[in-house]
Amino acid sequence: MRKKQINSRLLHYSGISRLVRSIRSNYFREIPVLNYHRILEITDVDKFPFDQSLIDATESEFRWQMNFIRDNYQPITFKYFADYLEGSNELPDNPIIVTFDDGYDDNYYNAFPVLKELGIPATIFLTAGYIGKNMPFWYDWLSYLVQSNKSELFEIGAINFKSNPNDPLQNKNTIYRDCVKKMKSVSNETRLSALEEIEQRYAHGYSSEDESIKNLSKPLNWAQCKEMHEHGIEFGSHSVTHPILSSLDDVQLRYELEESKNIIERNIDQSIKALAYPNGQVSDFNEHVANMAKQCGYKICVSLIKGTNPLSKLLPYELRRLHIEPSHDKYVYSSSLAFPYL
Numbered sequence: 001m002r003k004k005q006i007n008s009r010l011l012h013y014s015g016i017s018r019l020v021r022s023i024r025s026n027y028f029r030e031i032p033v034l035n036y037h038r039i040l041e042i043t044d045v046d047k048f049p050f051d052q053s054l055i056d057a058t059e060s061e062f063r064w065q066m067n068f069i070r071d072n073y074q075p076i077t078f079k080y081f082a083d084y085l086e087g088s089n090e091l092p093d094n095p096i097i098v099t100f101d102d103g104y105d106d107n108y109y110n111a112f113p114v115l116k117e118l119g120i121p122a123t124i125f126l127t128a129g130y131i132g133k134n135m136p137f138w139y140d141w142l143s144y145l146v147q148s149n150k151s152e153l154f155e156i157g158a159i160n161f162k163s164n165p166n167d168p169l170q171n172k173n174t175i176y177r178d179c180v181k182k183m184k185s186v187s188n189e190t191r192l193s194a195l196e197e198i199e200q201r202y203a204h205g206y207s208s209e210d211e212s213i214k215n216l217s218k219p220l221n222w223a224q225c226k227e228m229h230e231h232g233i234e235f236g237s238h239s240v241t242h243p244i245l246s247s248l249d250d251v252q253l254r255y256e257l258e259e260s261k262n263i264i265e266r267n268i269d270q271s272i273k274a275l276a277y278p279n280g281q282v283s284d285f286n287e288h289v290a291n292m293a294k295q296c297g298y299k300i301c302v303s304l305i306k307g308t309n310p311l312s313k314l315l316p317y318e319l320r321r322l323h324i325e326p327s328h329d330k331y332v333y334s335s336s337l338a339f340p341y342l
C-alpha cells in the first residue's frame with residue numbers, strides 16, 4: 001500500500017479528516033469545486049486508443065464518491081453561487097460544486113443516472129463546437145492517430161515534432177503525451193496547422209476493425225444535454241474548440257468565449273454563468289482572458305489549479321478545483337477534500 005493510502009486511512013479512522021473538512025467548511029468558509037472529465041470503465045487499457053488520463057472514475061467508483069458527497073456536503077450550482085455572490089441568496093452549510101469538463105457522452109450514460117438518483121446538481125462545461133458532432137475532441141483524435149499509426153515514425157512538421165524510433169523509453173503513449181504537450185504550447189494558428197497536417201498525413205477515418213472503438217470517445221449531443229438539464233444538470237462553457245485561451249488574439253478569444261455561450265444558450269434554455277478555462281493551468285489564462293470573460297457575461301470562471309476557495313478572499317474569475325484521480329480510494333478521496341494541497 002502506498003504512503004498516501006496509509007496516511008489517508010489513519011486520517012479517516014482517527015476522525016481527523018472529518019474534523020478538518022468541517023473546519024474548512026464552517027470556520028474558514030471554503031467552497032470546494034470538484035473536477036471530473038470522464039466516468040468510464042475500460043477493460044483493456046492497451047486497446048484504448050484515446051487519452052486515458054481523462055478517465056477519472058468507473059461508474060461504481062463515481063457512485064460511492066457521490067454518496068460520500070451527498071452524506072457530507074450540500075451540492076449547489078454555479079447559478080446558485082452567482083446569486084449568492086450578488087447577495088440574493090445564502091449558501092447552505094458545507095456547500096460544494098461538482099463539475100465535468102469537455103462534455104463526453106459517458107457523462108450522460110455513466111454519471112447522470114447516479115446524479116439524478118442522488119439529486120446532485122452537477123455542472124458540465126461543454127466544448128460547444130463539438131457537441132452533437134460525431135467527432136472526437138482534437139486531443140483524443142490525435143491520440144487515436146498516434147496509436148493507430150502503422151509506420152515507425154510519427155511526425156508533425158508544423159510543431160517541429162518527430163518521434164524517435166531508437167529511443168527505448170518512447171512508446172505510443174509517450175509519443176502522444178509529448179505531442180499534445182507541444183500542441184498546447186504553440187500559438188493557436190500553429191496548433192490548427194498541425195491538426196490540418198496530421199489530418200492529411202495520418203487520418204483515414206476509423207479503420208473497419210475500429211468501428212466499435214469510436215464509441216469510446218464521443219461528445220454529448222444536444223438531446224442528451226436537454227434531458228440532463230431537465231433533471232437539474234447545469235451547463236457552462238469550456239470554449240468552442242478547446243484552445244489555450246491565453247494564446248489567442250482578441251478576435252479569436254472573444255469568439256471562443258462569446259460564441260460558446262451563444263451556442264449553449266441557443267440549444268438549452270439556460271443562461272450560461274460559468275466558464276472553465278481549457279487546460280486550466282496558470283499559463284492557460286490571465287487577467288486579460290478573465291476581463292474578456294467578464295465582458296462576455298460570465299460571472300464565474302474556474303481553473304484547474306489545485307485548491308479550494310475561501311469565501312473571505314474569493315477570486316470569482318479563477319476559482320480553484322480538486323481534480324479527482326482514478327487512484328483515489330475511499331480514504332484518499334475523503335482526505336483529499338480535507339487536505340486539498342497535499
Ligand SMILES: [Zn+2]
Nearest residue numbers: 101102278279
Ligand atoms: Zn478540457
